[in-house]
Amino acid sequence: MVVKKIGASRRKPKIAIIGLTSCEGCQFAMLDKGKRFLDWLAKCDVGEFRLVEDLPMKEKEQYDFCFVEGNPVTAENIKLLMDMRARCKTLVVIGNCAALGGVWELKNYGNKQKTIKEVYKKMKVANPDIKEVDNFVKVDLTIPGCPIDGDEFMEIANQLLKGRTPKIPQTPVCLECQKRGYECLLQKGEICLGPITLAGCNAVCLKSKQACWGCRGLLQGGQVQNLMKHLTKKFTKDQIYRVMEVFGARDSIMKELEIEEKKNKK
Numbered sequence: 502m503v504v505k506k507i508g509a510s511r512r513k514p515k516i517a518i519i520g521l522t523s524c525e526g527c528q529f530a531m532l533d534k535g536k537r538f539l540d541w542l543a544k545c546d547v548g549e550f551r552l553v554e555d556l557p558m559k560e561k562e563q564y565d566f567c568f569v570e571g572n573p574v575t576a577e578n579i580k581l582l583m584d585m586r587a588r589c590k591t592l593v594v595i596g597n598c599a600a601l602g603g604v605w606e607l608k609n610y611g612n613k614q615k616t617i618k619e620v621y622k623k624m625k626v627a628n629p630d631i632k633e634v635d636n637f638v639k640v641d642l643t644i645p646g647c648p649i650d651g652d653e654f655m656e657i658a659n660q661l662l663k664g665r666t667p668k669i670p671q672t673p674v675c676l677e678c679q680k681r682g683y684e685c686l687l688q689k690g691e692i693c694l695g696p697i698t699l700a701g702c703n704a705v706c707l708k709s710k711q712a713c714w715g716c717r718g719l720l721q722g723g724q725v726q727n728l729m730k731h732l733t734k735k736f737t738k739d740q741i742y743r744v745m746e747v748f749g750a751r752d753s754i755m756k757e758l759e760i761e762e763k764k765n766k767k
C-alpha cells in the first residue's frame with residue numbers, strides 16, 4: 502500500500518471514521534487512548550465520526566482517509582462502504598470484523614436456516630453469508646485485532662498523517678509469547694493458533710493462559726500445513742475448525758493450506 506499524498510497545501514487531512522456491523526470495541530480502543538487520540542484528531546479535519554455524533558451524514562465530502570470498523574452485513578452497510586470507498590483516497594479497515602469477518606462469520610459454518618428460524622420464528626430476514634470488507638471494495642491498509650491495539654493504532658495513524666506507508670512486522674504471536682516466558686499451551690496439548698497468527702498484541706491471551714484463536718489474522722508465510730499436521734494428531738478437524746471459526750480465520754487458513762499443499766505437490 503502507498504499512502505496517497507494529501508496535497509501541496511498545508512491543509513489538515515480530512516478523515517472519516519465509520520462503523521458497519523460491529524460491537525464498536527475498536528472505536529472504543531481508539532477513544533481509550535484519551536489525550537493521545539484527541540491530539541491526533543486535532544491534526545485532522547474530522548468529517549465523520551459516527552460513534553460520537555448524531556448529525557446526518559455529509560453526502561458529498563471527499564476524504565483523505567476513511568477508517569472502517571465492522572462488517573458489511575446489511576445492504577445499508579454495503580451501500581455505505583461502497584460510497585465511502587468512492588469518496589476517500591485511502592481506506593483503512595480496523596479490526597477483525599472488517600478484516601476477517603469477525604464473530605459474525607460463525608454463522609457461515611453453522612446451519613443458517615435452522616438458526617434463523619429459531620431466532621426469528623415466522624419473520625423473514627435476509628441471511629447472506631458474511632464476507633470480509635475486501636470482498637466489496639479495495640482495502641489499502643488493515644489494522645488487525647479484536648479489538649485493535651490502541652497503541653498500534655496511534656503509531657499507524659501518526660505515520661499516515663506524515664504521508665508514510667505503515668508496515669506491521671510479520672512475526673508470529675509465539676515470538677511475543679515466548680519472549681514473555683508464558684507456558685506453551687500447544688505443547689501442553691491445547692489448540693493454539695499462535696504459530697500462524699500475526700503478532701502485535703503482546704500475546705495478551707497467553708498472559709491469561711488462554712490459547713491464541715487467531716484474531717489478528719494469518720501471518721504471511723505462516724506454516725499452516727505444519728500446524729495442521731501437528732494438531733490433527735490429537736484433535737478432530739471439527740475441534741480445530743471450531744477454534745479457527747471464533748474470529749473468522751478459518752477461511753483464510755484453509756485457503757493458505759490449499760496453496761501450500763499445491764506447492765508441495767509440484
Ligand code: SF4
Pocket residue numbers: 523524525526527528570571595596597598599603604646647648649
Ligand atoms: S473487531 Fe472485535 S472489538 Fe472490533 S468491532 Fe469487531 S467485535 Fe468489536
Ligand code: SF4
Pocket residue numbers: 674675676678679683684685686687688693694695696704707712713
Ligand atoms: S502457547 Fe501458543 S502462542 Fe505461545 S508459544 Fe505456544 S503455540 Fe505459540
Ligand code: SF4
Pocket residue numbers: 646647674698699702703704705706707712713714715716717718
Ligand atoms: S493472542 Fe491471538 S487471539 Fe489473543 S489477541 Fe493475540 S492474536 Fe488475538
